[in-house]
Amino acid sequence: MTVRTKELVYFMSVKCTPICPFRAFYCTKRALTIRRKGNRIIAFCSWIGDECIGYKCQYATCSRHALILPDGLCKLKMRKQRKRETSIEEEATKLEPQFRSLRQKLRKLSFDLEKLE
Numbered sequence: 001m002t003v004r005t006k007e008l009v010y011f012m013s014v015k016c017t018p019i020c021p022f023r024a025f026y027c028t029k030r031a032l033t034i035r036r037k038g039n040r041i042i043a044f045c046s047w048i049g050d051e052c053i054g055y056k057c058q059y060a061t062c063s064r065h066a067l068i069l070p071d072g073l074c075k076l077k078m079r080k081q082r083k084r085e086t087s088i089e090e091e092a093t094k095l096e097p098q099f100r101s102l103r104q105k106l107r108k109l110s111f112d113l114e115k116l117e
Contacts, residue, residue, distance in 0.1 A: 016055040016067050016074040018043030024064040024076065027057070 018025050018032060019041055025032070031047035043052035054060060055072030066075035 014074060014077050015072045016060070016062065016077075018052040018054050018060075020062075020074075022064065022066075022076050024062045024066060025054075026061045026063045027052075028059040028061055031059075 016025065018027075019034065025043075027045070029047050031045050032052055033044045033046055035042050035044045043054070044050075045052045045057075055067060061067065062074070064076065067073075068075065
């Protein structure tokens with residue numbers, strides 16, 4: 001696994017991160033600074049002078065109240081992941097009415113769909 005893919009896996013996990021995609025992570029010590037180190041984006045704690053440990057820190061809070069503290073889970077990311085878990089069959093049933101209307105419009109224009117496929 002390359003460094004970039006590890007960052008993406010860390011970013012898309014359900015755990016709360018200081019580099020929050022919702023911009024909701026907040027440090028009550030106001031010590032959080034975002035820095036670049038090469039191609040990486042790093043959350044840096046200026047209070048201790050090292051990388052931020054995220055939800056494990058006692059000063060970590062969420063401005064949207066989505067942080068479940070002992071576990072470090074983010075309710076916003078959990079909600080976003082639930083929406084993604086649709087099966088192909090469900091998507092097909094959702095798109096079926098659009099496909100029917102498109103088929104009718106093409107028939108009006110005298111196109112035969114079987115010839116196109």
